[in-house]
Amino acid sequence: MVHVGIVGATGYGGSELFRLLHNHPHVGDVSLYSSSQAGEPYSSFMPQVSGWFQEELRPIEEAQMKKDLDVLFLATPAGVSKDLTPSFLNSGVKVIDLSGDLRLKKTEDYEKWYKKESASEELLTEAVYGLVETNRKNIEASEIVANPGCYPTAVLLGTAPLAHREGWNGDSLIIDAKSGISGAGKTPSDKTIYANTEENFRIYKVNEHQHIPEIEQQLEWWGGETSPITFSPHLVPMTRGIMATMYVQGDENVSAQEWLKIYRDFYENSPFVRIREEFPSTKDVYASNFCDIHLTVDERTGRLTIVSVIDNLLKGASGQAVQNMNLMLGFEETEGLKLLPLYP
Amino acid sequence: MVHVGIVGATGYGGSELFRLLHNHPHVGDVSLYSSSQAGEPYSSFMPQVSGWFQEELRPIEEAQMKKDLDVLFLATPAGVSKDLTPSFLNSGVKVIDLSGDLRLKKTEDYEKWYKKESASEELLTEAVYGLVETNRKNIEASEIVANPGCYPTAVLLGTAPLAHREGWNGDSLIIDAKSGISGAGKTPSDKTIYANTEENFRIYKVNEHQHIPEIEQQLEWWGGETSPITFSPHLVPMTRGIMATMYVQGDENVSAQEWLKIYRDFYENSPFVRIREEFPSTKDVYASNFCDIHLTVDERTGRLTIVSVIDNLLKGASGQAVQNMNLMLGFEETEGLKLLPLYP
Amino acid sequence: MVHVGIVGATGYGGSELFRLLHNHPHVGDVSLYSSSQAGEPYSSFMPQVSGWFQEELRPIEEAQMKKDLDVLFLATPAGVSKDLTPSFLNSGVKVIDLSGDLRLKKTEDYEKWYKKESASEELLTEAVYGLVETNRKNIEASEIVANPGCYPTAVLLGTAPLAHREGWNGDSLIIDAKSGISGAGKTPSDKTIYANTEENFRIYKVNEHQHIPEIEQQLEWWGGETSPITFSPHLVPMTRGIMATMYVQGDENVSAQEWLKIYRDFYENSPFVRIREEFPSTKDVYASNFCDIHLTVDERTGRLTIVSVIDNLLKGASGQAVQNMNLMLGFEETEGLKLLPLYP
Amino acid sequence: MVHVGIVGATGYGGSELFRLLHNHPHVGDVSLYSSSQAGEPYSSFMPQVSGWFQEELRPIEEAQMKKDLDVLFLATPAGVSKDLTPSFLNSGVKVIDLSGDLRLKKTEDYEKWYKKESASEELLTEAVYGLVETNRKNIEASEIVANPGCYPTAVLLGTAPLAHREGWNGDSLIIDAKSGISGAGKTPSDKTIYANTEENFRIYKVNEHQHIPEIEQQLEWWGGETSPITFSPHLVPMTRGIMATMYVQGDENVSAQEWLKIYRDFYENSPFVRIREEFPSTKDVYASNFCDIHLTVDERTGRLTIVSVIDNLLKGASGQAVQNMNLMLGFEETEGLKLLPLYP
CATH class of the missing domain: 3.40.50.720 (NAD(P)-binding Rossmann-like Domain)
Structure with a gap:
């Protein structure tokens, strides 16, 4: 113990x-x-x-x-x-x-x-960057882990299989991200009070959020040089949950089904990443350490729409931190994190 | 009377x-x-x-x-x-x-x-398309008006000044739209019950929503040939309100301030469209007939991010319908619609 | 004007x-x-x-x-x-x-x-106490009106017909009151932030709320000596609305239908008080100046259960204030207050 | 296993x-x-x-x-x-x-x-009635357990120490109960849709709820003859949680502090019942098997106000069912139920 x-x-x-x-x-x-x-x-x-x-x-x-x-x-x-x-x-x-x-x-x-x-x-x-699913070896050997931010976790798990592909070109990545209000922390403010949050959908820090360089840094590590991303965070009238809806120009030779196969293979040994057969909702992962992902290709525009959801306080913070601890101490990766999402 | x-x-x-x-x-x-x-x-x-x-x-x-x-x-x-x-x-x-x-x-x-x-x-x-701010003459002369859909109202008012510009090229328009659950109507279903809506953020009908051709038709009328749009509607855990976050490649010679001026001029005589100095939230227009718009240009990517918000049941349905009636009968455009947004 | x-x-x-x-x-x-x-x-x-x-x-x-x-x-x-x-x-x-x-x-x-x-x-x-429905004459003649508190408005309108009856005995009145969070004002605090309000039902200031003496004072004016009330305010995860659920020992000779008739007669000339045929919900009066009331008699215990709902910011504050102004200036009582409740 | x-x-x-x-x-x-x-x-x-x-x-x-x-x-x-x-x-x-x-x-x-x-x-x-904290011996020996209803669990745990006292007289018990919407089940209906639940506080089945005889039966078992209770259930715009606010004439010789001591002694060996030092909120037990209780005595009226909160789906249903299983199979009572309440 x-x-x-x-x-x-x-x-x-x-x-x-x-x-x-x-x-x-x-x-x-x-x-x-x-x-x-x-x-x-x-x-x-x-x-x-x-x-x-x-x-x-x-x-x-x-x-x-x-x-x-x-x-x-x-x-x-x-x-x-x-x-x-x-x-x-x-x-x-x-x-x-x-x-x-x-x-x-x-x-x-x-x-x-x-x-x-x-x-x-x-x-x-x-300090080793603790995005577990793509960095296990380094984490296991590390003394200090920088646990990833909530938005970067959702975005990077949603794009990793793409970014690891030969010839990936990140220059058209647009991220429309939505978060529950717990992401703003517990300090009372005009932003976090109930009457300004309920029945309200807000956008903030457009292209100015401090998670932008964290995402770009990791994309660069994976894929060589990468162009800047577009990143719009929004606040949803709910406490927990992040959905990142991501738009990127696809590869005309790869169908949605093939992309899903590429994603499944990439996360084959990652119990907390679930490549779903339909678009996930944030409540599918509520109060759990899962990251659920689905994508589609629009035949009319050739664009990929990728959706990734997490609980910002678990996979986006404390859950991933425990997952990192498990690796650093040689425990089973899922220890202490096995509870299924809470519903309803 | x-x-x-x-x-x-x-x-x-x-x-x-x-x-x-x-x-x-x-x-x-x-x-x-x-x-x-x-x-x-x-x-x-x-x-x-x-x-x-x-x-x-x-x-x-x-x-x-x-x-x-x-x-x-x-x-x-x-x-x-x-x-x-x-x-x-x-x-x-x-x-x-x-x-x-x-x-x-x-x-x-x-x-x-x-x-x-x-x-x-x-x-x-x-039937005349009743997007009031861009079609007053025809509406005034009409016997039948097709009142616009909720998403098209938010999207088209948010892009009209852009689409009316010489040389507009719609081919990169990406629309990430978010709506309160009242948009799904009042029929009880798994989609509309409280326990599946509260603390849940959902995406649906990606690139398959019936409002897509309505948006594309109007963009085409305004701007000649236009490429297909990308359109992702989402459901927000709230009753009313739509935010459309729109991404489009900008024109490198036009700054955000210049765009805002173009928008203000375009809507000079439209009392219900407000070009704001910061990004609006849906609650800024709650229970009113307003459409509030703001935009920014990301210097790193050259992209425009345009945000347009409405109350889906008012400017996106009944309010715009009354506005249309006012025009058809020769009343003041704002009659019966003067109440300010409800807050908090 | x-x-x-x-x-x-x-x-x-x-x-x-x-x-x-x-x-x-x-x-x-x-x-x-x-x-x-x-x-x-x-x-x-x-x-x-x-x-x-x-x-x-x-x-x-x-x-x-x-x-x-x-x-x-x-x-x-x-x-x-x-x-x-x-x-x-x-x-x-x-x-x-x-x-x-x-x-x-x-x-x-x-x-x-x-x-x-x-x-x-x-x-x-x-200063004249501005509970309009029971004090019109004095208000019309007054220079200063003390606009009633939100809880007292709901409670007093819900009990006035009872308290005006010969032989009323207020000593068993128990008030279980529930309010939306806007009643706590707009100052950000641990009490008013979203994460402590959503999915949370709270009780506060049990038998210590400053609206207790206001209720007791009016009951005393109406009914001679009255015993202290029991008053438990609660906070509901919503922005607007008050429901007061009130318990009082009934009169064995008066049935629920007869009580409803007594209430209807009492409020015959009060357009904003509606004696309903079923128990009202707070949303029935949302964003309006109405006070909706219903009651029942439990045959097993002889107790009356009276329910009164208002929008705390309208009939419980600003709406009643405008109603008072209308009386003080000789306008129609309903001027400026005619909008029906917002739904959904 | x-x-x-x-x-x-x-x-x-x-x-x-x-x-x-x-x-x-x-x-x-x-x-x-x-x-x-x-x-x-x-x-x-x-x-x-x-x-x-x-x-x-x-x-x-x-x-x-x-x-x-x-x-x-x-x-x-x-x-x-x-x-x-x-x-x-x-x-x-x-x-x-x-x-x-x-x-x-x-x-x-x-x-x-x-x-x-x-x-x-x-x-x-x-069938043995499975209100664990007051019936362990019978449950351990049983083959069939009737798991208590959600409201009865909150109400009975909140009144058990009182009802076990010599000279208890239940005839003035008034229960004002509030439940999240999950208590209404998952079938879509006008009652359970989001637009009728959010920003709405409702009362239903006043003195007609099927949990009334369940409460009265247990009170009778504990205390000899008991008069009928008054029971008003309400629906709160939230998914989970029950608060029962209960009013009963106190015993003039027992102070609030003494009552709290009586309650603490009664539940000394019950890990899931917590006698709190201030009134609990439903979120204090959210997604857990706890029942939190506090009470006060109003010196002005001599009345006790007792508040009991549970998560209706856990202590009010599945959690208590697992607790019953643990007893029936000889496991530690808390096995599988140790997770603390979810916050925020």
Whole structure:
């Protein structure tokens, strides 16, 4: 049994992580850390755990954490991990960072899109990009994993088989992405209140979202040089779920059925990616670690329409983080993640 | 004061039409007709009107209707109008058809996309396409108006200024459209029940929606030959509202600010189209007849992203129908439609 | 045409008031006032009015307001009206206060339940309680109206015919009330964010809500001495609407049908109160000024179950305020309030 | 490892049961049965299980089922279990019936409230009422369990400590209950469609709900003679969750704190019942098997207000059914039910 820690367990990603780890068959203790709320019982923030988890949030004391922990998860805002992670380098504690701090390998990309100081190049080199289905070997060998963003997970799993093809040309990729409001975090604001969310469909950060360089970086790694993408995120009046609807010029020699076969082969050994026979809805993966994908070719335009859905808080955050932990520690990839989607 | 009739007032479009006409300053009586429910009080289907509207649904008796009515609205399923409208030709009763029956001018288009027998060519020739902002002269002179579909209204108002430009080339138009569930009508089904709609974001009829030929027909009228569009409708967990997010290759000599000026000029005399300074949300037009539009140019890709929002039941159906009536009868275009959007 | 002003037009009650007054047939100008946001265009807070209302928020300058206005509406937080209203006494400007400041006639009640300093006794004496259906004469003659709270409106209209009966005994009244989240106001908080509201049903301020003394005061006026009520407010995952489910020991000689007749007679001349033949839902009155009521007698227990529904922002706030204005100025009671409930 | 079967796995209760049993540590095979849909893959009804559960629905062949199964769950409409259960009597297959067929011990009660023919008295005698926390011994020894209804579970757990007290007098119990729409089942109807549910709060079956005799029967078993209850169920615009707000005249010698202590003692060995320190919301138990309870005493009226919340599909149906199975088979009561509530 391993002992794991979470910094940031009162946020949406962090509390979901706690929920998963609390029931993980190979996890013993789960310790929660907070700089500002240390000493308060976790249940005072999360009535959901009342009676079943009595512990307090602990202060962030690195020496003690290194003694206690096997794995440390950081579910923290941008800027925290770059300062906290270095002290765990070579400490024997594996770090899985759910923030965006360690994802972009070029410091200038981070500084441009996040408008903050980047982590050091050394740290960025050390951190492995944790898109599990396309990077298992590196993750297994890593000490630090940069857990992918929610939109990039949906987009990249939806395009990976395409992007790995000889002659792929990413220059016409248009991504129309839709997310539940939990993606905006738990801080109350005009954006997140009920009356502005319910019966409202919104678009935001058109071509300005910080997940754009993360997607482009991975496409470039796969496919050589790639042109910029078009990316429009939208907010759906719901709590969880992402759908990425993607448009790309197809290859006139490949039919929809052939594409589906290419996708099935690509994900043959990936239990959480399901190539579906019809377009999936977000509720098909609600509260689970699945990514469901389907596509079609429009004979009139030759365009591919690819749809990829995930639960942004699971496969798009905490679920994939647990999947990464499983690989890093040599556990079965699906451990602690077997629950089927919740319905209705 | 005019006397108006509605066939299909128990559906969503029809009841909304009743709500508007009931308060229209130039409308006296509103009579409601039904083939299957004649004799029952309207309030037994619509508790909303209890106490304020006591009348029963009347049978569809054409001779009587011709005697009584100045205007007849058809808020009926596909296939009804093509049979009912001919008897009102040259009767002095103006007909406004909210169904799709009279929109497509080529009978083969209707038969292909609606999978039903088309109206006669004579009727199709007579019926004027009621996209008010771009067709006022013809509507004013018409006896029969084919009221546009909800998606086509959002899409065509969002692209009209572009499509009217010299050298417009429609071949790269991609439309990612999102609609509230009321667009699916009021018949209970697996698609429309709450548990399958709430916390669920769905895509449907990809490149197969019957509004595709309606959009393409109008683009062709405006711009000469046009290539097929890509059209993906989605269902949002909300009751009302449509957002169309549209992607099109821009013109490198025209900036976003210049495009906005072109749009503002185009709609200068259209009180219900508002060219906004930021991207609109569907709730900005909720329960109103507005169409709000904004666009941006991505400098990295040169693409235009255009967003157009409407209330599908108002500007996308009953509101536009009243606007058409106003023009046909020589009333002020905004009569009966002045209420601002409901918020929150 | 009268000139009206609103202080607090960026809140939910105030913006709804603006929406109604903007279309009121006897209202000319509507001026909006703000202490903190003066100088900013109203449309920057309310995209809904874009293009149709270009004016800025004005500073609160009492001398100028007295010159300009016929009626002033205060849609302000507790504590503002008690300071602002006195300067309009005897100024010729009629004041309608939507806050709780002038409702409770005993200063100690206000101080106990609102935990703030009360308005002066003089002002409290001057202010007429604006529950229209039971107080028309006094309202018509008044210069200052205290517009009732949302819960009291639903509860008092639902119990008035009962409380006016000889021998009424209020001591067993239990009120289980449910409100949409707009009742909590527009300030972002843990309580009002989407993720804590959607798929969540909450109870709050059990027997501690500041509307309790307002209800009890009116019951006392009607019925002589009355025992304390039990009042449990709940928050429903929706934006608008209140349902009050009320339990009271019945009179064994009066059947449900007889009660309904008593209610119908009581509200014979009240166009906005509808005694329904089945239990109403909140959506039956959505976005309208109606109060729908039904009741039943349980033969097994002899108890009456009375249900009353309103739109909390209309009959429970701005709609009733306009109704009060209509009476104070001698207009038809329904002017500006004729729109039927929005559906779906 | 045991082999379990479910009849009715395409309904809401049945599919939730499948989800739980699929991950239960002591359950091997789960076989699904259907009379009308046998032969079709389960995943064609439940896209959620795609790829992870490939089996078809099996026909209801009792001989084969008796050979294969250790436990059979019936998640069927009223009227099915009374016909199906008898053939499993003394077969060695334990039956857990989630329908209402075996709950009411007096056949005339069933016939009055369900308006159908009752099960035989023999069967009714055999079936043990499965309200786990108050009936463990009998459940452990039983072959057939009648799994309690959703409302009765919330109400009875919320009143059990009270009803077990010497001198309890149930005659003033008023239950104002609120349920998510999944309680109405998955059949599409005017009641369950989105547009009639969202932004709508409804009351139904006032004093006529078939759960009334189930509650009264248990109260009678606990407390001797009991007067009829008042019961008003409401529909909340959400999918899951029940809150029962209950009003009862208190005992003037017992304070709220003392009541809470009495409740805590009563449920000391019940891990799924949590006596909270503040009023719970339905989301505190969402997607879990918990029942959270809090109460207060109003000093002004002496009344107790008790609030009890559950997830209607878990503690109110499938979760409690698994809990019953655990007891019947000698497993740990919490096996397969340890996942904490989902948030947000």
